Amino acid sequence: MDSIIVTGGGPLKGDIPIAGAKNACLTLMPATLLSDEPLTLTNAPRLSDIRTMSTLLESLGAEVSPLSDGLVLAMSSHALNGARADYDIVRKMRASILVLGPLLARLGEAVVSLPGGCAIGARPVDLHLKALEALGADLDLRDGYVHAKAPSGGLRGGDVEFPFVSVGATENALMAATLARGTTRLKNAAQEPEIVDLADCLRAMGAQISGDGTDTIEIQGVDRMHGATHRVVTDRIELGTYMLAPLIAGGEVTCLGGRRDLLSAFCDKIEAAGGSVTESPEGLTVTRANGPIQAVDVETEPFPGFPTDLQAQMMALLCTAEGTSMLEEKIFENRFMHAPELIRMGAQIDVHGGTATVTGVERLRGAQVMATDLRASVSLILAGLAAEGETRVGRVYHLDRGYEHVVRKLSAVGAKIERVRDDE
Numbered sequence: 119m120d121s122i123i124v125t126g127g128g129p130l131k132g133d134i135p136i137a138g139a140k141n142a143c144l145t146l147m148p149a150t151l152l153s154d155e156p157l158t159l160t161n162a163p164r165l166s167d168i169r170t171m172s173t174l175l176e177s178l179g180a181e182v183s184p185l186s187d188g189l190v191l192a193m194s195s196h197a198l199n200g201a202r203a204d205y206d207i208v209r210k211m212r213a214s215i216l217v218l219g220p221l222l223a224r225l226g227e228a229v230v231s232l233p234g235g236c237a238i239g240a241r242p243v244d245l246h247l248k249a250l251e252a253l254g255a256d257l258d259l260r261d262g263y264v265h266a267k268a269p270s271g272g273l274r275g276g277d278v279e280f281p282f283v284s285v286g287a288t289e290n291a292l293m294a295a296t297l298a299r300g301t302t303r304l305k306n307a308a309q310e311p312e313i314v315d316l317a318d319c320l321r322a323m324g325a326q327i328s329g330d331g332t333d334t335i336e337i338q339g340v341d342r343m344h345g346a347t348h349r350v351v352t353d354r355i356e357l358g359t360y361m362l363a364p365l366i367a368g369g370e371v372t373c374l375g376g377r378r379d380l381l382s383a384f385c386d387k388i389e390a391a392g393g394s395v396t397e398s399p400e401g402l403t404v405t406r407a408n409g410p411i412q413a414v415d416v417e418t419e420p421f422p423g424f425p426t427d428l429q430a431q432m433m434a435l436l437c438t439a440e441g442t443s444m445l446e447e448k449i450f451e452n453r454f455m456h457a458p459e460l461i462r463m464g465a466q467i468d469v470h471g472g473t474a475t476v477t478g479v480e481r482l483r484g485a486q487v488m489a490t491d492l493r494a495s496v497s498l499i500l501a502g503l504a505a506e507g508e509t510r511v512g513r514v515y516h517l518d519r520g521y522e523h524v525v526r527k528l529s530a531v532g533a534k535i536e537r538v539r540d541d542e
């Protein structure tokens with residue numbers, strides 16, 4: 119296994135290019151199953167999760183050809199050979215459940231392994247299943263798989279009211295509804311930019327969708343979908359992650375391709391903490407406005423609220439803010455695993471249930487720490503940028519799931535960071 123070693127240093131300066139969104143790409147790729155014509159994605163991120171999704175689609179008979187060093191994914195599912203997504207692939211990545219809706223819509227049946235939970239929570243898929251049942255699917259859960267069947271005439275449009283917001287369930291229902299006969303309304307739908315990006319791609323394939331980006335999405339089913347080429351939206355979570363780097367280490371960084379509308383609640387919060395965010399055609403430039411970072415309270419919410427996927431990274435900033443901050447994690451039940459690792463670096467954090475109280479300290483001290491999940495791993499790297507001495511982050515395979523070229527991107531703006539093999 120590899121580790122990343124960060125040595126606390128001076129201010130950062132320069133540009134960081136932001137890649138296409140992992141969480142958009144992981145729902146755009148299964149969309150290829152909806153058509154027998156090619157779907158090509160550009161601006162695709164080069165990540166292990168994307169490779170896992172490619173493997174899953176290929177196990178169903180789809181073709182996925184990475185071009186231009188993986189920036190382009192040329193896909194085709196004209197020759198699907200099955201509708202079974204096996205546990206050994208699904209267990210690696212929960213987003214695998216996103217093949218269920220498209221397979222059901224295209225083939226009328228699907229057998230998809232239930233994804234296990236993961237470090238941050240149980241993460242059931244009951245909302246996905248209820249939504250598909252509302253479109254007429256017959257679902258049978260047995261031996262760890264969802265055995266799904268559409269009515270003989272195919273899925274039919276229906277009303278789906280989500281009891282609470284679910285990004286994945288919205289995506290599964292949206293894709294299935296594109297080929298369902300009649301009208302489907304998704305109420306209390308997720309409004310994330312990745313949902314809008316998926317709707318844009320589906321419209322390019324011939325779907326009739328309106329209301330995406332609001333809490334009610336309406337879909338008129340069509341008989342078939344055709345091929346398209348679609349550019350993956352910028353990754354707002356990678357963007358927010360790198361925006362925090364100059365706030366923690368000092369200096370000025372421009373995140374190329376960043377747009378404020380992708381994460382306005384996050385931008386408001388870091389400005390309240392003393393950061394300055396300037397938007398230009400190149401992207402978002404971030405500096406410390408003046409003086410130290412001030413404590414702020416954060417509550418994670420579905421979009422357009424503060425993203426849960428930036429909670430760990432924000433905590434890294436607040437560990438050295440002036441004052442005490444309260445972070446409330448309201449989306450997942452166990453998403454503070456970075457706290458004990460930050461405490462090893464000298465942070466003062468008190469976790470009770472879904473609330474973490476962070477009392478700022480002068481400076482963190484480098485330490486050996488362990489990555490536990492994707493976003494926790496990068497929060498430890500951010501913390502190491504300004505810590506005294508060396509921070510060694512282990513199990514960085516978590517990082518490879520969601521961040522491409524972290525060492526290269528941070529080194530380019532002056533960070534002292536390297537990746538080493540653990541036996542070194």
Ligand code: EPZ
Pocket residue numbers: 140141142144212213239240241242243244245246247283284285286287426427449450451492493520
């Ligand atoms: C997506 O996960 C993202 N993953 C997550 O990013 C992100 O944290 C999450 O949305 C929230 O924004 C991808 O897009 C691949 P949810 P998803 O369904 O769709 C519960 C990252 O770091 N729930 O919106 O799985 C669930 O347990 C990852 O990139 C049910 O109870 O999230 C959670 O508590 C982590 N039943 C809450 O709802 C369901 O059927 C929100 O989950 C579905 C979800």
